[in-house]
Amino acid sequence: MSGPVHRLPTRMVEKVWGRDHLPLPFEALAGTRIGEIWFEPPPELPQVLVKYLFTSEKLSVQVHPSDANALPGEAGKEECWLVLDAEPGAKLAIGFREQVRPDRIEAAALDGSIEDLLEWHEAKPGDLFYLPAGTVHAIGPGLVLVEVQQSSDTTFRLYDYGRPRELHLDRAMAVAKGEPYAAEYRGSIAERGERLVDGPFFRLDRIEGVPSDDIAADYSAPLLALPLEGSVAARTGQARARPGECLCAPEMGTLDFSNAGITLLTRARSLDG
Numbered sequence: 034m035s036g037p038v039h040r041l042p043t044r045m046v047e048k049v050w051g052r053d054h055l056p057l058p059f060e061a062l063a064g065t066r067i068g069e070i071w072f073e074p075p076p077e078l079p080q081v082l083v084k085y086l087f088t089s090e091k092l093s094v095q096v097h098p099s100d101a102n103a104l105p106g107e108a109g110k111e112e113c114w115l116v117l118d119a120e121p122g123a124k125l126a127i128g129f130r131e132q133v134r135p136d137r138i139e140a141a142a143l144d145g146s147i148e149d150l151l152e153w154h155e156a157k158p159g160d161l162f163y164l165p166a167g168t169v170h171a172i173g174p175g176l177v178l179v180e181v182q183q184s185s186d187t188t189f190r191l192y193d194y195g196r197p198r199e200l201h202l203d204r205a206m207a208v209a210k211g212e213p214y215a216a217e218y219r220g221s222i223a224e225r226g227e228r229l230v231d232g233p234f235f236r237l238d239r240i241e242g243v244p245s246d247d248i249a250a251d252y253s254a255p256l257l258a259l260p261l262e263g264s265v266a267a268r269t270g271q272a273r274a275r276p277g278e279c280l281c282a283p284e285m286g287t288l289d290f291s292n293a294g295i296t297l298l299t300r301a302r303s304l305d306g
Contacts, residue, residue, distance in 0.1 A: 036077065036283070037267065037269075037270055037272070037283075037287075038267035038268075038270060038272045038280055038281065038282045038283070038287050038288065039075070039272050039280070039281055040272055040273070040274055040278055040279065040280055040281075041072040041073055041075060041257070041278075041279045041280070041281055042072075042073045043070055043071065043072055043073070043278075043279075044070070044071040044073060045061070045062075045065070045067050045069075045070055046067065046068060046069040046070070046071060047065050047066055047067060047068065048066060048067070048068025048069060048092075049066065049068075049090070049196060049198075050066075050068055050088055050089060050090040050091065050092050050174070051065075051066035051067045051068030051069070051087055051088070051089065052066060052067060052068070052087045052088070052089045053065070053066055053089075055067055055087055056087070056118065056177060058275070058276050058277040059085070059087075059277055066089075067087060068086065068087060068088065069084050069085065069086055069087075070084060070085040070087075070277075071083075071084045072084065072257070072259075072279040074184045075255075075281045077255040077281060077283065078255045078256070078257060078281060078300065078301060079184055080183065080184055080234065080235070080301040081181065081182070081183070081184055081234075081235050081257065081299055081300070081301050082181075082182050082183070082184040082185075083179070083180070083181050083257055083259060083279060083297075083299060084179075084180050084182075085117075085177065085178070085179060085180075086114075086172065086176070086177070086178040086179075086180055087176075087177055088172055088173065088174050088175065088176045088177075088178075089174050089175070090174050091171060091172070091173050091174060091194060092171050092172040092173075093171065093190040093191070093192060093193040093194070093196075093198070094126070094142070094147050094148065094151070094169065094170070094171045094190070094191045094192040094193075095169070095170065095171065095188050095189060095190050095191060095205070096167060096168065096169045096170070096188075096189050096191065096205050096208055096209045097109070097110035097111075097112070097164075097166050097167075097168075097185070097187060097188060097189070097208070098110070098166055098167070098187060098189070098204075098207075098208040099111075099165075099166035099167060099208070100166075102166075102167075102207065102208050103187065104204075107185075107187040108183070108184075108185035108186075108187050109166055109183060109185060109187070110166060110182055110183045110185040110186075110187055110188075111163075111164065111165055111166050111182065111183055111232060111233070111234055112163075112164050112180055112181065112182035112183070113161065113162060113163040113164065113180070113181050113182070113229070113230050113232070113237060114161070114162045114164070114172075114178045114179070114180055115159075115160075115161050115178065115179045115180075115181075115222075115229065115237075115239075115297070116156045116157060116158055116159065116160040116161075116176065116177075116178055117158060117177045117178060117179060117261070118158055118176070118177035119156045119157050119158060119160075119175060119176050119177075120174075120175030120176070121175075122155075122175070123155070123156050123157075123173055123174065123175040123176050124153040124154060124155055124156060124173040125153070125154050125156050125162060125170070125171070125172055125173060125176070126148070126151040126152065126153050126154070126169075126170055126171040126172075126173070127151075127152060127154055127162060127164060127168060127169075127170045127214040127219075128151070128152050128168055128169065128170070128210075128212060128213045128214030128215075129150050129151060129152060129169065129211055129212060129213055129214075130150060130151070130152045130213065131213065132211060132212055132213070133150055133211035133212075134211060135206055135209075135211060137150075137211075138150070138169075138191075138206065138209060138211050139202065139206055142191040142192045142200075142202060142205075143202075145192060145194075147169075147191060147192050148171075148192070151169065151170075151171065152213060152214055153173070154214075154219070156173075156176060159221050159222045159223060160219075160220075160221050161219070161220045161221055161222065161225065161229055161230070162218065162219055163218040163219075163230055163232060164218070165218070166208070167208050167209060167210040168210060168214065169191065169209050169210070169211075179259065179297060181230070181235060181237050181297075181299050182235075183234050183235070188201075189201035189202075189204045189205035189208065189209075190205065191205045191206075191209070222239055227239060227240055227245065227247075227248055228248075231302075232302060233302055234301065234302050235299055235300065235301055235302050236251065236298075236299060236300050236302060237297065237298070237299045238251075238297070238298045238299075239295065239296075239297055239298075240290075240293075240295070240296050240298060241293075241294065241295050241296075242290060242293055242294070243290045243291070243293070244285065244290060244298070248285075248298070249285045249286075252284060252285035252298060252300060253284050253285065254284060254300055254301075255281065255282070255283055255284070255300060255301075256281070256282055256284070256285065256298055256299065256300040257279055257280065257281055257282075257298070257299050257300070258274065258279065258280045258282060258288060258296055258297070258298055259274075259278075259279045259296065259297040259298075259299075260274050260275055260276055260278070260293060260294070260295070260296050261276055261294065261295040261296065261297065262276065262293075262294025262295045262296075263275075263292050263293040263294030263295070263296070264292045264293065265280055265288055265289070265290055265292075265293050265296055266280075266288070266289045266292070267280070267282070267287060267288065267289065268286075268287055268288065268289045269287075285298075
């Protein structure tokens with residue numbers, strides 16, 4: 034039996050590519066560059082991690098393994114990005130412009146030209162990108178994203194612009210797919226409506242106000258509710274989440290959406306009966 038509705042604790046993560054000043058309702062501590070704000074995965078839903086990302090510089094060119102090709106001590110990671118805000122010209126690199134041989138990827142990672150092999154996609158608010166494991170990618174500056182992912186921090190860097198951080202070329206080359214990014218994985222809230230992602234590991238939906246019966250029927254298992262506008266509360270008890278916060282609930286029926294605006298809902302796909 035799952036526990037009561039509760040608000041998840043957050044973790045502010047400093048990154049070299051993060052920001053000194055965050056958009057409201059967030060606030061960075063003086064002297065910090067915050068790149069990510071995590072909502073700690075609860076025991077009821079350990080498979081899914083939700084976070085905000087704030088970029089002022091390019092992230093490393095990187096890749097994640099799948100569950101199938103992760104080694105002991107690693108964990109597979111598929112993820113999606115929903116763009117909340119984007120400065121003019123902001124871009125995301127996902128996949129390659131054309132099919133690329135492994136030896137060329139490795140050489141380009143070593144000499145820094147791998148950026149030129151990648152496909153850079155313009156990003157604007159409301160854009161959605163799903164990244165299967167093995168997709169080589171990077172995030173550019175000037176973006177605010179919500180990321181929903183398998184609960185894994187296994188990242189292999191191919192290139193990091195000369196920053197003094199560890200690279201993982203051998204493992205990256207073992208899992209990277211040298212192929213273009215499939216158009217089916219890219220969309221927008223205007224195109225997809227409520228149901229944004231229905232992937233092998235998690236569901237992601239975007240609702241306005243009270244959820245429809247169809248959406249509610251798909252959330253009879255533990256879920257996370259992330260308000261972007263308004264607030265979501267427990268039907269019983271004091272738990273409430275506003276923008277910048279996240280609730281965990283045992284099922285949809287335990288939540289009150291009477292004061293909700295836009296809310297993101299997610300749950301683990303593996304919880305399907």
